[in-house]
Amino acid sequence: MENKIPFRVLMGPGPSDVHPRVLRAMSTPLLGHLDPAFLTIMNETMDLLRYVFQTENKLTVAMSGTGSAGMETVFVNLVERGDKVIIGVNGLFGTRMVDVAKRCGAEVIEVHAEWGSIIDCTAVEEALKQHGDVKLVAVVHAETSTGVRQPLEQLSELVHMYGALFVCDMVTSLGGIPTNIDEYNIDAAYSGTQKCLSAPPSLSPVTFSERALHVMATRKTPVQSWYLDLSMIQSYWGEERFYHHTAPISSIYALNEALQMIKEETLEAVISRHTYFGKELQRGLENLGLSLLVEEGYRLPQLTSVCIPDKVDDVVFRKRLLEKYGIEIGGGLDSLKGKIWRIGLMGYNAKQTNVALILAAFKDVLTEQGITCK
């Protein structure tokens, strides 16, 4: 395989580069999915996920699919046909939640904000007032399509005041900024492994509060997905160890190792590191004369969206960056296509070397394209 893989520095919106220790973990020989030694690794992984999510939630497991499977897990398990759900849409992943929820038969009420802005509490409150009996409210904590950081505390209070469940997309936030599931009183969250956890894509960590468990336990209709049905998956990850499907052994090795490394560094230090280098990068880009999409205060340190200067061709620039430096960054999606680049400093990549490299490469390639950098 190695001869097929060119040198790359993965500074897009994910996957991010994976630490050699995690890569090596994946090449460890397999165990059976019911082997006592593997069950120990699963237990460890659940504990480590609780630590990184900052929760005591018993139901904290890794689903056998990527982040989008985690999104679907939350909706198929919590929603029944006809349920009203409010979804904050301020980027692609809000839009995706709407699609997923509708396929579960939900009556979806969308609360919109401009891509690059946060979802406003007042707008959510109006929707809650207007539509009685809302089952859940969902927002994206770290919008991967824009780089916006959604504040959660006030929203969580509001949602619970109206008796709804609070659901968060934490695909890009987990391990990069505090997710504080218990402190913020979040009822369900899902994430991915290929962002700030710096493991390969293939699993989706999810966590559910006692309230969410109660909602699942008192469903009137079966979960429409067999593969993602938590009533059965709980019995495999739990003490019963009922066989459901074959767990992706090697991917769990990788996740376990990646989480172990976060624990060794401590979550606090990992988050500080993201904060520090994210700011360094953002300052550096502004110093080059570029402007950032998101207002200060709502920027994610792990994912920065920078506006493409008028005279620069998006695709030409990114192609050059890839070919000359091996650096991958992301383009804009949907309405932001051709308008922004997305630069990730996630997990293992949130370090001085990468900040210096990307700024130097940007300066060089922008200059080639006829832009005078400051």
Add this chain to the structure above:
Amino acid sequence: MENKIPFRVLMGPGPSDVHPRVLRAMSTPLLGHLDPAFLTIMNETMDLLRYVFQTENKLTVAMSGTGSAGMETVFVNLVERGDKVIIGVNGLFGTRMVDVAKRCGAEVIEVHAEWGSIIDCTAVEEALKQHGDVKLVAVVHAETSTGVRQPLEQLSELVHMYGALFVCDMVTSLGGIPTNIDEYNIDAAYSGTQKCLSAPPSLSPVTFSERALHVMATRKTPVQSWYLDLSMIQSYWGEERFYHHTAPISSIYALNEALQMIKEETLEAVISRHTYFGKELQRGLENLGLSLLVEEGYRLPQLTSVCIPDKVDDVVFRKRLLEKYGIEIGGGLDSLKGKIWRIGLMGYNAKQTNVALILAAFKDVLTEQGITCK
């Protein structure tokens, strides 16, 4: 990770042992899921899957989940609420198909056979006659819970005579016995990577005929799963390269390498190897005085179910085998629990060494348990 993994020989119903070359492929640094070099690997993987499935089907891809996700993919994409489907149930995976199909709103007609026997063509024909307008008929090609090999050719003819689609669970058959998708005229099939392909679990190869594509293209209702919706997944694996979800990069490296190894050996040789060593094992077990669950002629070479002698405790025996030899074999499921053991000789493990080892270990541990072997 390595210090947590005891020595194991995986001779259960899967996962099977993975060749060191495939393990190493997984430790290769990641590429982005839209990187030109990764798209080349995806194209290669599709071609290799077509080779192993023996098909020209354009829609031949690896779904981002384990074999059960492949099962769900087939049903959510082909079935709409109210559709009639006939499912052959002669083991656990037939039962699972029934469950999955019902969650899609299908009206399921079950055709049963004893666990350990094949599904009878006449019984399927009766069901087809009795219920007009059946959309699809599904059977398990290699029942992992019993070791039965289902003949497909006659069944396929029959199903098509009644205008239905023919669907096969090929989780344990792909790469072990001929699947011959085009020759047998199979409309949809799904498999797993951790059986005869000897890659780690996490992907599910699927393939769909033109007729199946037409059925999907003319659906009246949306697919209930966003994650498994092939109308979108086709556009990512196809020429459009539309972003859907982040592909499990490292798992695809592993699958690519495993398939590459099959191509190097040639599919014909791989299948002969399974046939040869499967027979060796079955003869050896009978020579020890044990009897096999499945009638000769319907036995899978890659998975042998052997009846547990009356005086032997299932769990004690398997525990001893694991602790003394590091050998994992499978127990029976559901009604066969405590009655059979399941021994896999899949992919990389279908070799002389493993036949000799398991027979020697069986003889030793059976003797310890007071059984006089021949």
